[in-house]
Amino acid sequence: MSFPDPLTASNAALAIEPAFRVGGVAVHGDLILSPMDGYSDQPFRSLCRSIGSAMSYTEFINAIDVVHILKRIEAKFAYLEAERPVVFQIFDDDPQRLLKAAQMLVPYQPDIIDINMGCSDKSVAGRGAGAGLLREPGKVASIFRLLSQNLPVPVTGKIRLGWDAESRNYLDIARIIEDNGGALVAVHGRTKAQGYGGEADWDAIAEIKQALHIPVIGNGDVRTVADIDRLKAHTGCDGVMVGRAAIGNPWIFARLDREDVTREQVHQIVYDHLGRMQEFYGPERGLVLFRKHAAHYLGPLFKSVAERRQLLTETDSQNFLAKVESLYAAGA
Ligand SMILES: Cc1cc2nc3c(=O)[nH]c(=O)nc-3n(C[C@H](O)[C@H](O)[C@H](O)COP(=O)(O)O)c2cc1C
Numbered sequence: 001m002s003f004p005d006p007l008t009a010s011n012a013a014l015a016i017e018p019a020f021r022v023g024g025v026a027v028h029g030d031l032i033l034s035p036m037d038g039y040s041d042q043p044f045r046s047l048c049r050s051i052g053s054a055m056s057y058t059e060f061i062n063a064i065d066v067v068h069i070l071k072r073i074e075a076k077f078a079y080l081e082a083e084r085p086v087v088f089q090i091f092d093d094d095p096q097r098l099l100k101a102a103q104m105l106v107p108y109q110p111d112i113i114d115i116n117m118g119c120s121d122k123s124v125a126g127r128g129a130g131a132g133l134l135r136e137p138g139k140v141a142s143i144f145r146l147l148s149q150n151l152p153v154p155v156t157g158k159i160r161l162g163w164d165a166e167s168r169n170y171l172d173i174a175r176i177i178e179d180n181g182g183a184l185v186a187v188h189g190r191t192k193a194q195g196y197g198g199e200a201d202w203d204a205i206a207e208i209k210q211a212l213h214i215p216v217i218g219n220g221d222v223r224t225v226a227d228i229d230r231l232k233a234h235t236g237c238d239g240v241m242v243g244r245a246a247i248g249n250p251w252i253f254a255r256l257d258r259e260d261v262t263r264e265q266v267h268q269i270v271y272d273h274l275g276r277m278q279e280f281y282g283p284e285r286g287l288v289l290f291r292k293h294a295a296h297y298l299g300p301l302f303k304s305v306a307e308r309r310q311l312l313t314e315t316d317s318q319n320f321l322a323k324v325e326s327l328y329a330a331g332a
Helices: 010-015 041-053 063-077 095-108 132-136 137-150 170-179 202-211 226-233 252-256 263-282 283-299 305-312 317-329
Strands: 020-023 025-027 030-035 084-093 112-117 155-159 185-188 216-219 239-242
Touching: 010 095, 010 283, 025 252, 030 041, 030 252, 041 252, 063 095, 084 095, 095 112, 095 137, 112 132, 112 137, 132 137, 137 155, 137 170, 170 185, 170 202, 185 202, 202 216, 202 226, 216 226, 216 252, 226 239, 263 283, 263 317, 283 305, 305 317
Parallel strands: 030 239, 084 112, 112 155, 155 185, 185 216, 216 239
Antiparallel strands: 020 025
């Protein structure tokens, strides 16, 4: 008499320990695509997730838009089931409006709601949202208390180290997030004043990891696979977020540096990524929005500025792909 094996393939998969948990949400993997406005849309996120990014953060979503024009901005937080866990990132300076926006987003079934406390753009930070919140620890406490008590999903925060070199209050802010119900902190290791200049301070990320009990994701200046391992070793953080280095190299989520990616892999991803873009945005807009990615994928193949410009201004899909093929034929 034979009995079914209790450890079927799917049970075995479920039994694998997650890299970390965000509240009750298991995250299987320690590499994550950073939220990036203009880049981390559904097509790019789902592509990165299929290669190895462990969860999907949306581009930041303005809570004011959610409250007033929700239907018009649905594309901003549309996602594929395969992307889960899905994190909707929202920004605002008003705790009540953040709560209202989050509650309006809950029916779209995100796994996690994240508060952006890192955006350095004047239009956001200047009005006290994004990194502007770092200057108001009391408000950060209210936001996390309010949202974590009133939402059915975990609430997390993505922060910078402070407003400027004189106000690096990252430890206070990180503790406030944890003490008020936050379930994870992601840290870009720069101040608002630094923008994207200078070097990310990984020592500060290590300090935050030491101080908290909830998971910490480290972020900033990961350009190569070796950087991933260095950041993890340096900080002990639970996960690593990769932003700019993933543009043109989503294989970083499979721990491949760009020089280790074959020409054929690049060739295939141009079709895969363009296909996802056109399915999501429609044929014309999909191509136009894909061209900035194509610039990164195909950069090494261009022989002249004119050749580059001709491809990156093409508006017809067939012509675009014909030009891609001739780039490949020329380089064969
Ligand atoms: C074009 C661009 C858009 C970004 N948009 C967002 C955003 O919507 N939300 C957010 O939290 N961070 C945003 N960031 C910051 C990144 O998530 C990340 O913290 C930063 O780029 C540092 O990581 P990196 O060195 O790996 O790029 C953006 C960065 C870039 C370059």
